[in-house]
Amino acid sequence: MKTLRHGTHLGLAAGLLLTALLSVPSAARADEPESVAIVFNLEGAPMPGLPPDAAVIRQAALEILTALTGASHRPAADRAGTEDLVRRHRVRSCAALPAAFLADLRSELGAETLLAVTVLADNGSLTATVRAIGTGQGRVEALGIAAATVSEGTWQRSLADALRRAMPPDAPGHRGGAPLLILSSRGIGLDAQAVRTATACLLAAAVADTNWSVIDPALAAGSALDTGRDPARLDKEGRAQLAERFGITWVVLPEVVSFGQVDGNANAAPDYLADGPAAGPRQVTDMTITLRLLDLRTGRIRAASSIMMPGGTPTGWFGVIHPMTELDQMREGAENLWPRFKHLLEDPTS
């Protein structure tokens, strides 16, 4: 009898505990960390040191990214659900994202943030770009870029290294400031991947400036795809659509021009170019980055600012060579140009 009473008490206690635990979730959900959806793109070409099957790299990258988000207490959203939405909205790359895709990530998977991750495999290195995009308004919350060299048998380590360093710190949440749309760069004399890297460097400089609420350019590209318009040829209707869609009166048009000027390395022996410490993954040429401010109401350019980044291999005292990659050059150019351009931005917004 005693045992039965004891058992009943235990059962009641367990039932109460279970009820308490079940009643907690609505309150606990509010405290739960926001989940993060991850979309991954691999670009570039097969290269020595990487497995020939892109699916293997993709799988490894997704596992690393899930672990990284988990470590920052932001669990990854359901991967199968994310993949389903990617297929449903025909998201082929992180460079063009439909607004409906972000909305569905939020409503169906409860993802507050999308991590749009691109890894470029090119000339012996992996360059990772990670954009944290708020699924609510499509603003870039944080952005990171990092590169790692791939050597034989160490691609997993290089991939993890590039992704870990590119992973931006926890997003600061809602960013204040006026909305700012920087369209994807127009490249002259550069391949598409280099142009995307340049755009990412410019975005990183703009996002670091907390005065602006930066709209992800992939949304503008996605919007252009939806309406069948070429964002490089914005006529009156195209400008009006952009203005209406994003509630802005002007956009920033970046242009990156490579002048193809090669320094003394051009005369160096081929083995030096291939294996030397200063050869780098790609020969760095003179390059200009230009930012133009387009008034969407009139179609005229209101302001422009340009910077020239010399190419070649910088040599210091006693002939010490400081290797510079295209990514270093673009990042430095963007960081130097943005403060100058920022002053021009202040006038139209005031």
Next chain:
Amino acid sequence: MKSTRRLVRGTTILLLAVCLAAIGCAPRASQYVREDVDFSFIRRVAVYPFYNLTQDVYAAQRVQSIFVTEVLANKDLEVIDRGATLAAVAEMKLPLDRILSPEQIKDLGKRLGAEGIFFGTIEEYGLDRTSHDPSEVVTSVYQLCETQTGGTIWSSQTRTDGSSLLRKFFGGGTAGIYDVARANVRAALETLF
């Protein structure tokens, strides 16, 4: 006393001559400006895609990028976005490899709301290896047509190279192609503004 003055004057003239000769990227330009046109009437301009006569496929686009920035640096003119110009060119089915007729220029101007349209032809771009001292060279022709009649009101043919006496003295080699192209554009625009 007289001989000292003469010596000083002579030295000054010589120094000035050396300085002028030593300035790098010295351009040679010939230009035409129509005298009976009031240039203050032209406020809003478009830049038609430059025509490329060189081996470098990107030469025209590179020089055009510099050209637009330099025109914008002159605050007197408003420049219509390249995208709007390209959209109009595509819709009007205008040729990119031939000179436009005055009628086409008038129509394009009306469509873009531009009072003037710049045209450019890049004739030479890159390293000139024919001379004893190879240097970067840009030769170009720029034109400004007003859109009321479609007539040319300014034209400039400019050749700029990257060699200079200073560079030769100190063994600096040729100036980079970007510097040469920018000097070329500036030299041409100086005859307009």
